Amino acid sequence: MSLRVGLVGAGNMAGVHADAWATTPDRIVAVFDPDRERASKLAAESGAVVADDFESLAGMVDVVDICAPTHTHASYIAAAADARVDIVCEKPLARTAAEARDAVAVCEAAGVRLLVGHVVRFFPEYAAARDAVVAGDIGSVGVVRLDRSTYLPAGASSWFSDRSKSGGVVLDLMIHDVDYARWVAGDVERVYARSAGGGDHVLATLSHTNGAISHIQASWAYPMGSFRAAFEIAGSDGLIQRHVAVPFEASVEASDDVSDVPQPPSSSTESPYITEIRHFSSVLHGSGEPRVTADDGARAVAICDGIAESLMTNRAVEVGP
Numbered sequence: 001m002s003l004r005v006g007l008v009g010a011g012n013m014a015g016v017h018a019d020a021w022a023t024t025p026d027r028i029v030a031v032f033d034p035d036r037e038r039a040s041k042l043a044a045e046s047g048a049v050v051a052d053d054f055e056s057l058a059g060m061v062d063v064v065d066i067c068a069p070t071h072t073h074a075s076y077i078a079a080a081a082d083a084r085v086d087i088v089c090e091k092p093l094a095r096t097a098a099e100a101r102d103a104v105a106v107c108e109a110a111g112v113r114l115l116v117g118h119v120v121r122f123f124p125e126y127a128a129a130r131d132a133v134v135a136g137d138i139g140s141v142g143v144v145r146l147d148r149s150t151y152l153p154a155g156a157s158s159w160f161s162d163r164s165k166s167g168g169v170v171l172d173l174m175i176h177d178v179d180y181a182r183w184v185a186g187d188v189e190r191v192y193a194r195s196a197g198g199g200d201h202v203l204a205t206l207s208h209t210n211g212a213i214s215h216i217q218a219s220w221a222y223p224m225g226s227f228r229a230a231f232e233i234a235g236s237d238g239l240i241q242r243h244v245a246v247p248f249e250a251s252v253e254a255s256d257d258v259s260d261v262p263q264p265p266s267s268s269t270e271s272p273y274i275t276e277i278r279h280f281s282s283v284l285h286g287s288g289e290p291r292v293t294a295d296d297g298a299r300a301v302a303i304c305d306g307i308a309e310s311l312m313t314n315r316a317v318e319v320g321p
Helices: 012-021 036-046 054-058 070-082 097-110 124-134 155-161 168-185 272-284 294-313
Strands: 004-008 027-032 063-066 086-090 114-117 141-149 188-196 201-208 213-219 227-235 239-241
Touching (some): 004 054, 012 036, 012 063, 012 086, 027 036, 124 168, 168 188, 201 294
Parallel strands (some): 004 027, 086 114, 141 213
Antiparallel strands (some): 188 201, 201 213
16 A cells, blocks of 8 residues: 655755655655745656645645754644644654654654654664664673764755754754764763854763763864764774774765755665655554654754753753653
8 A cells, every 4th residue: 555645845855755755655645835836846756736735735645744944843743643644754853852742742642653754773884883782792882972064054944054943053963963872872861062163063972871971073064065974882892983884985075066955975875865764664554663763853852952051051951851
C-alpha cells in the first residue's frame, strides 16, 4: 500500500525530502507553502497538487512531512494531530522545549506517529561508531568530541538569522550533535556553553548522567561553501575517530557556487536523507521501531534550551528529564 504524503514547506529541505520520498513506495500528492510560486514549482517536480492551506493538505494525505521554518513546527504538528494524520518533522522538533513536549503530548493523545528528522543518526559513519559503543568495543564512554562548522544559511532561508524563529546556530546546527551525543553517551543532566562571533560560534560542554562528558563545537562563522564535521569518542578501552573509522574527505573547500543551506559531507553513496526517509516509510508501514523517537526530539530541544540559557547567564544549567 502506498502512503499519500503531503509536504509542508517548499524550500531547500523540502526538495531534499521530496527526492528521498521518490525512492519509497509512497508518493507525494500535495504541497503547501505560503509562497505559492515556490509550492507550485516543487509540486510540479513531484507530480503533486498545490494545497491552498494546511487544512486542505491534511485532508488529502496519510502523512504530513513538515519542512517549514522551525518556529512553525509546533502549530503544524498540533493541526496534523487534530486531523489524525501521521507526521514526519524535520529537526528541531519545535522552537522551545515546552513546545516540543506539547507536540509529543498532542500526538500521543491523538494516537498519531511523530517521527523526527535527526539525520545524523543515519550517516553510516556515525551509526557505525554508535554500534561499536553499544557493542562495548571501546569500553565505557568517557569523553565525546563533536564538531560541525559551516556558513550561515542565506538566500530564501534568511529566516535562519532571526534567532526568534530559528533558535540560531545552537538549535539549528548544534542540535545535530547534541542528539548524537545523547544517543552515544546517554541522557544529559547539565550543560555549560560560551560563544564568539556574535553568537554564531558556540562551544558547549554536556555532562551526562553516567559521568561521561561531551564537548561540542558548532559554527556558522566559516566561509561560504565550507563544511567541517568530525567526531571522537574516547572510552576506557579504546578510541573511535571519524577519519579512522570510515576513510573519507571530512571537509569541503570554500566556494562561491554553493547551496543556500549547507549540506554535510558523507562517506555514503546514498544520501543519508534517503536512508532516513526510507526508514520512516518502513516504520509508517508498520515495520520496526523508529531510530529517532518523538521523545528523542523533545529531549534534544530541551538540552539546546539549556545551552541557550547558559550562553545568556554564563552559568551551568541543569537539564530536566
